[in-house]
Amino acid sequence: MIEFNRFVLSNGLRVIVHEDPSTPIAVMNVLYDVGARDEDPSRTGFAHLFEHLMFGGSKHIPDFDEPLQRAGGENNAYTTNDLTNYYLQLPAENLETAFWLESDRMLSLAFSKESLEVQRKVVSEEFKEHYLNKPYGDAWMHLRELAYHAHPYRWLTIGKELRHIEEANLDEVRAFFFAHYRPVNAILVVAGNVRTADVERLAKKWFGPIEPGTPTLRRLPQEPTQQAARVEKLNRKVPLDALYKAWHIPGRLDPRYYAVDLLTDILGGGASSRLFQSLVKEKKIFSNIDCYHYGSLDPGLLAIEGKLVKGVSMDQAEAAVDNELDRLIREGLDSRELDKAKHKAESMMAFEDMGLANRAASLAFYELLGDAGMMNSELEKYQAVDGASVMDEARSIFKPSNSNTLYYCAHAE
Amino acid sequence: MLNRTQAPPVKDAVEYPLNLKPYRYFRLTNGCEVYYVDAGPQEVLQVEWIFDAGNSFEDKNLVAASTNFLLKNGTSSRSAYEINEFFEYYGAYLNRHCFNETSAMTLHSMTKHLPVLLPVIRELLTDSQFPQEELDVYRQNMVQRLAVNMKKGEFVAGRLIDVSLFGQDHPYGKFSTPEAYAALTREELVDFYARYYQRGRCRIFLAGRIPSDIEPLLERYFGDLPWSGTALPLTPPKMHPSPEKRALVNNDPDSVQGAIRIASLFPDKHHPDFPKVQVLNTVFGGYFGSRLMSNIREEKGYTYGIHSYLQSYIQASAWMVSTEAGKAVAEATVREVYLEMQRLREEPIDAEELHLVRNYMIGTLLGDLDGPFHIIGRWKNLILYGLDEAYFNQSVQIVKTISAPELQELAQKYLVPERFYELIVY
Numbered sequence: 001m002i003e004f005n006r007f008v009l010s011n012g013l014r015v016i017v018h019e020d021p022s023t024p025i026a027v028m029n030v031l032y033d034v035g036a037r038d039e040d041p042s043r044t045g046f047a048h049l050f051e052h053l054m055f056g057g058s059k060h061i062p063d064f065d066e067p068l069q070r071a072g073g074e075n076n077a078y079t080t081n082d083l084t085n086y087y088l089q090l091p092a093e094n095l096e097t098a099f100w101l102e103s104d105r106m107l108s109l110a111f112s113k114e115s116l117e118v119q120r121k122v123v124s125e126e127f128k129e130h131y132l133n134k135p136y137g138d139a140w141m142h143l144r145e146l147a148y149h150a151h152p153y154r155w156l157t158i159g160k161e162l163r164h165i166e167e168a169n170l171d172e173v174r175a176f177f178f179a180h181y182r183p184v185n186a187i188l189v190v191a192g193n194v195r196t197a198d199v200e201r202l203a204k205k206w207f208g209p210i211e212p213g214t215p216t217l218r219r220l221p222q223e224p225t226q227q228a229a230r231v232e233k234l235n236r237k238v239p240l241d242a243l244y245k246a247w248h249i250p251g252r253l254d255p256r257y258y259a260v261d262l263l264t265d266i267l268g269g270g271a272s273s274r275l276f277q278s279l280v281k282e283k284k285i286f287s288n289i290d291c292y293h294y295g296s297l298d299p300g301l302l303a304i305e306g307k308l309v310k311g312v313s314m315d316q317a318e319a320a321v322d323n324e325l326d327r328l329i330r331e332g333l334d335s336r337e338l339d340k341a342k343h344k345a346e347s348m349m350a351f352e353d354m355g356l357a358n359r360a361a362s363l364a365f366y367e368l369l370g371d372a373g374m375m376n377s378e379l380e381k382y383q384a385v386d387g388a389s390v391m392d393e394a395r396s397i398f399k400p401s402n403s404n405t406l407y408y409c410a411h412a413e
Numbered sequence: 414m415l416n417r418t419q420a421p422p423v424k425d426a427v428e429y430p431l432n433l434k435p436y437r438y439f440r441l442t443n444g445c446e447v448y449y450v451d452a453g454p455q456e457v458l459q460v461e462w463i464f465d466a467g468n469s470f471e472d473k474n475l476v477a478a479s480t481n482f483l484l485k486n487g488t489s490s491r492s493a494y495e496i497n498e499f500f501e502y503y504g505a506y507l508n509r510h511c512f513n514e515t516s517a518m519t520l521h522s523m524t525k526h527l528p529v530l531l532p533v534i535r536e537l538l539t540d541s542q543f544p545q546e547e548l549d550v551y552r553q554n555m556v557q558r559l560a561v562n563m564k565k566g567e568f569v570a571g572r573l574i575d576v577s578l579f580g581q582d583h584p585y586g587k588f589s590t591p592e593a594y595a596a597l598t599r600e601e602l603v604d605f606y607a608r609y610y611q612r613g614r615c616r617i618f619l620a621g622r623i624p625s626d627i628e629p630l631l632e633r634y635f636g637d638l639p640w641s642g643t644a645l646p647l648t649p650p651k652m653h654p655s656p657e658k659r660a661l662v663n664n665d666p667d668s669v670q671g672a673i674r675i676a677s678l679f680p681d682k683h684h685p686d687f688p689k690v691q692v693l694n695t696v697f698g699g700y701f702g703s704r705l706m707s708n709i710r711e712e713k714g715y716t717y718g719i720h721s722y723l724q725s726y727i728q729a730s731a732w733m734v735s736t737e738a739g740k741a742v743a744e745a746t747v748r749e750v751y752l753e754m755q756r757l758r759e760e761p762i763d764a765e766e767l768h769l770v771r772n773y774m775i776g777t778l779l780g781d782l783d784g785p786f787h788i789i790g791r792w793k794n795l796i797l798y799g800l801d802e803a804y805f806n807q808s809v810q811i812v813k814t815i816s817a818p819e820l821q822e823l824a825q826k827y828l829v830p831e832r833f834y835e836l837i838v839y
Contacts, residue, residue, distance in 0.1 A: 069773040072429075090780075281493070
């Protein structure tokens with residue numbers, strides 16, 4: 001049970017406080033309700049570029065990192081398709097430094113031309129490092145475009161192409177900031193060796209005077225139900241063939257989410273999962289295989305990904321995966337498999353909550369979903385899932401018409 | 414009116430008392446040492462069995478790592494599948510890792526399940542069978558994984574720089590090859606297992622919510638095993654650093670970045686300069702505001718990240734600079750690294766920067782001591798290197814007090830280009 005207090009400032013900023021007197025530190029987590037799904041299709045990668053710019057100086061403070069480091073702190077941030085999250089930790093006595101820094105960059109960035117120039121280059125190197133210069137690094141770019149035709153999940157957070165980032169100008173940066181980086185679109189979590197009364201006083205002092213902004217009204221194009229199987233083939237200079245398959249699944253707030261999550265684990269979580277045991281160990285078709293999903297807020301994808309053992313053909317490999325899915329649908333699962341997945345979910349959540357920063361980020365995430373208190377009822381929701389509902393999900397997800405297949409072929413060198 | 418240009422007052426790092434929460438200690442009747450930290454917000458724990466079974470103990474390449482990997486792939490009464498299914502059924506995670514001197518088996522579990530899991534851990538440490546078929550699947554998949562990794566410049570660079578520093582016949586420099594995997598036999602693993610696990614030296618580290626009967630529990634399952642209560646003898650092999658200081662490798666003609674490593678040998682943790690150089694390293698490339706990051710990422714945008722660190726082993730350490738930079742700017746990046754070394758040799762670090770680095774180091778250390786897993790990790794890092802609490806306290810004292818002239822002297826001693834190996838892999 002994670003205890004917390006919650007209040008809302010008059011400008012709409014939601015504040016959550018999690019007191020933990022056992023630690024000498026404090027964590028501040030600021031989540032902005034903006035991600036790559038909110039980008040203009042001709043400016044993809046912008047939300048993530050923006051995350052970099054948030055460290056390039058704010059209205060009254062030329063550098064974010066330096067004063068934080070001087071106060072004994074450190075920080076980081078990440079962008080997903082759904083949200084942007086900023087996190088810092090520092091000795092609890094220096095908590096006010098965190099308020100000073102985070103509130104100033106919520107008030108207004110400095111919008112420096114130099115920072116934009118440099119961060120464009122940095123992001124371009126990040127793009128190369130993670131997506132171009134890595135074997136299989138571009139697989140998900142293709143898979144997303146294959147699976148999504150309307151919804152902005154069709155591009156990665158890093159963006160569709162480098163050009164979008166390279167062409168971004170300061171006016172666009174400014175407009176993006178004032179549209180999304182406002183108190184009404186943000187959630188502030190303060191955790192650690194802090195007291196709610198102090199946090200409330202400091203929040204009012206530093207964040208209170210910021211203009212509320214306009215709440216984001218999303219009118220994202222929804223993905224129409226896929227009607228027919230989709231297939232793409234890539235030839236790349238990689239050592240091994242790889243097979244990727246992805247199926248549409250419900251979003252994070254759908255009540256079906258928990259059964260889908262358990263289904264994913266039954267298929268591909270760990271060395272005793274169905275796919276690993278059958279296809280890597282017994283049949284030796286794949287040298288590794290994974291089944292996963294990203295827990296995205298809008299309807300997402302469940303993916304199976306594996307590298308083929310040399311000498312196995314793509315057809316053989318795909319047939320073997322299909323056969324495992326058919327077997328599950330035909331024979332069902334046994335109750336021990338479902339219990340195993342639930343036990344793993346329980347222990348995973350307990351381990352995640354060991355770290356103060358994780359607890360703070362989770363509170364922010366669940367508040368974004370609608371209620372930070374959901375953090376404490378997740379386990380019950382997993383426990384309530386029965387075998388029949390997992391099987392319902394398997395039958396509805398693994399229909400050929402819902403599938404997207406990417407053959408990632410190693411061409412002869 | 415709120416003055417946002419005025420930073421709130423900050424409590425300085427030097428004023429923080431920094432104490433490493435003490436561990437509890439006992440020995441099993443066979444001499445096995447147990448260290449534990451009982452704390453944490455959740456009913457979970459982590460248990461590590463650390464053996465003197467790293468690759469320094471093997472006679473043939475990959476035997477130590479492969480034995481370690483296959484520890485949980487079959488006993489006389491359970492198949493690999495049954496073992497995995499058993500632990501996963503209880504929501505537990507059982508991992509293993511092989512290092513240069515030590516190897517580990519690590520269990521993460523809900524505290525309530527520990528009593529049911531321990532007998533099977535005992536089984537793995539006394540009765541692993543290394544079935545031929547498991548070895549064959551492992552070998553095939555590792556060779557495939559290696560082929561993928563060899564396409565990554567950073568992976569290739571990481572291997573080659575260690576060869577330059579230590580020599581390819583040294584445990585710190587040797588690396589995996591398809592041929593070495595092919596040459597492994599089941600008998601070699603069984604023999605290594607017998608010598609270094611069944612009859613080896615084991616130390617146990619626990620952290621999290623520890624059951625109150627932990628002493629009898631561990632005694633029951635591990636106290637009677639024929640383990641050695643003291644360190645196994647190890648003759649440190651000679652290092653053979655490469656005579657060639659510079660290398661450029663074309664690994665992939667289509668590469669859009671160069672993987673850069675610039676590294677020098679450095680003494681082990683017991684050397685008095687070691688904790689001092691940790692401070693100098695932080696200034697140089699050890700945090701986001703470091704000289705290397707500020708110049709090469711934040712000013713020039715050549716890279717997504719550049720870091721320097723001391724990679725320490727029992728016998729020696731390496732001072733390493735590591736980055737991936739755009740192909741067109743890779744050589745310029747290397748030049749800038751040397752320029753930053755030069756600045757540290759020629760100019761004393763100014764008071765404000767040093768003050769910032771002290772506060773940053775102490776503050777993040779404070780953050781790193783959050784929670785039992787981090788605390789036991791610190792202790793393990795002292796104990797396995799033959800160090801103690803005094804070393805920790807002395808290191809903290811050094812961070813708080815080391816002067817700019819001392820740091821400049823260290824830079825003149827160690828940050829000299831002649832000491833460094835330089836490697837770019839495209």
